[in-house]
Amino acid sequence: MNYNDQKNIGNDSLEIIYMNIRRVLIILMLLSGWVKAQQNEETKPNFIIILADDLGYGDLGFTGSTQIKTPHIDALADSGMIFTKAYVSAPVCAPSRAGLITGRNQVNFGYDNNLTTVLPQFNPEYSGLPVSEKTIADRLSELGYINGMIGKWHLGEKEQFYPTNRGFDEFWGYLGGGHNYFPSEYRGAKYDKPIISNYKKPQTLTYLTDDKGDECVAFIKRHKDKTFFLYASFNAPHTPMQAIDEDLKIYAHIKDKKRRTYAAMIHRLDVNVGRIVRELKKQGIYENTVIVFLSDNGGPTKNNGSINAPFNGGKGILLEGGIRVPFVISYPEKLKKGIYNNPITSLDLMPTFIELAGGKINKKDKLDGVNIFPYVNKEIQGLPHQTMMWRFTISAGLRKGSWKLIRLPDRLPLLFNLDNDPSEQDNIAIENSDLVKSMLKELGGWDVSTPHILFLEGARWRRNQLDLYDKEYQLEQP
DSSP, X not given: OOHHHHHHHHHHHHHHHHHHHHHXXXXXXXXXXXXXXXXXXXXXXXXXXXXXXXXXXXXXXXXXXXXXXXXXXXXXXXXXXXXXXXXXXXXXXXXXXXXXXXXXXXGGGTOOSOOOSOOTTSOGGGSBSOTTSOOHHHHHHHTTOEEEEEEEOOSBOSGGGSGGGTTOSEEEEESSSXXXXXXXXOSSOTTOOOOEESSSOOOOOSOHHHHHHHHHHHHHHHTTTSOEEEEEEOOTTSSSOOOOHHHHHHTTTOOSHHHHHHHHHHHHHHHHHHHHHHHHHHTTXXXXXXXXXXESSOOOHHHHOOOOTTXXXXXXXXXXXXXXXXXXXXXXXXXXXXXXXXXXXGGGHHHHHHHHTTXXXXXXXXXXXXXXXXXXXXXXXXXXXXXXEEEETTEEEEEETTEEEEEOTTSOOEEEETTTOTTOOOOOSGGGHHHHHHHHHHHHHHHHHSOOOSOOOOTHHHHHHHXXXXXXXXXXXX
16 A cells, blocks of 8 residues: 555545544534523523502502502512603503503504493494504414413403403403402493403402402413413402402501502402412422513592502593503512612513513514613613603603603693602793703604504593693602
8 A cells, every 4th residue: 555545544534533523513512502492491481460450659568658558569579670760651551551562652553542432433343452463472472481361451352352362372351441349240331241261160259359369370370380471460459449348447547438448459459469479489480480560550549549649640641640650570580679760661561571581572573662671780771761652642741861741732731850850740841942842843743653543432531631630639648
């Protein structure tokens, strides 16, 4: 064998060695990718939204109440991040929920009124969350999540709007805007409609808040070994004002009957928030569960005895008391507890959840919310939102930095500096006319670019909402 033959054999051997090394490296890379994929799958968090209904901003311990005791909600707040400047996208139930569940300002798809009786000039087939809009549940379902919805829906009562047709695998609750808390015979009234469920025969109600708590706990037990999203949509403390006797006794010292009943209803809500957290801990999944607690809008002070102190206004209007809400996110595994003082919105929940679950958000989704975790964790500097906009029936509003403008049909615009005047007592529009003009232009540009409304609530509500701007509101805790 000559030298060249030996050289070729040597080269062939080296090539075989290199090929085997490459194969091993490829296999290792594939295994590494598989391991990472498995790790990502295993570390996907669960998500729970606990939504109160018509809760006054100042009626929880962690927001300043000394009259109403909320130890379980306060403990949740203490374990997570408290957002002091958190907003919803509307000052009433249905449009606020439409924004929360889509991550889009609902005005951008024609949903800027509350859902009530369908007026004759509108097509009832469009009286609900447009089927073209993706919900959080739709997006999480694509990522392998089991989705459950317990309680109040209020996003349409036609079949195409049902929760089970909007990404939810399980539903126990009611489609309208409210329900009696105690058992009642169905006679056609709006609050005595039967409970609907697609996974069981609904039980006879005991007390609605407790029954919702039962279903939330049962959902966690059923799906503890899977990644899940639970939308725990409570009715409390929305009217009708109904509480159980043992809770009323706790607040017997409150002389005003409505306020006493309201406090008792919040107590029962707090008890069931505690039950949800306790079950997560019992099942060993608390650390890897993102729990969000908020209200759908501010408290309607006259209707349910709520107090939005220190903020002016209430449900139905764009003063802070109508749209600024208690807001907590607890995620022990990856979110340090603390306080976040920059403005955020309920619209942020959709993109935050999706990206935490491993999904992607892009421009074609047309979301108005953002993933707030990089901001909260200081991975991104600056504000999640430079501006926020609202439109609801007769009013529209714009927050830009610390400035907030409200446009109404019967008066000059209102302008407040929220850093200096969080209770909105000093309208400084006249002395800041140039700023008012620029903010009106920005607000109006958005206003005329939005689509026509899909449905309209009764005309009487316009007068009612306008009058609410002239009411006096309690700005201090009792």
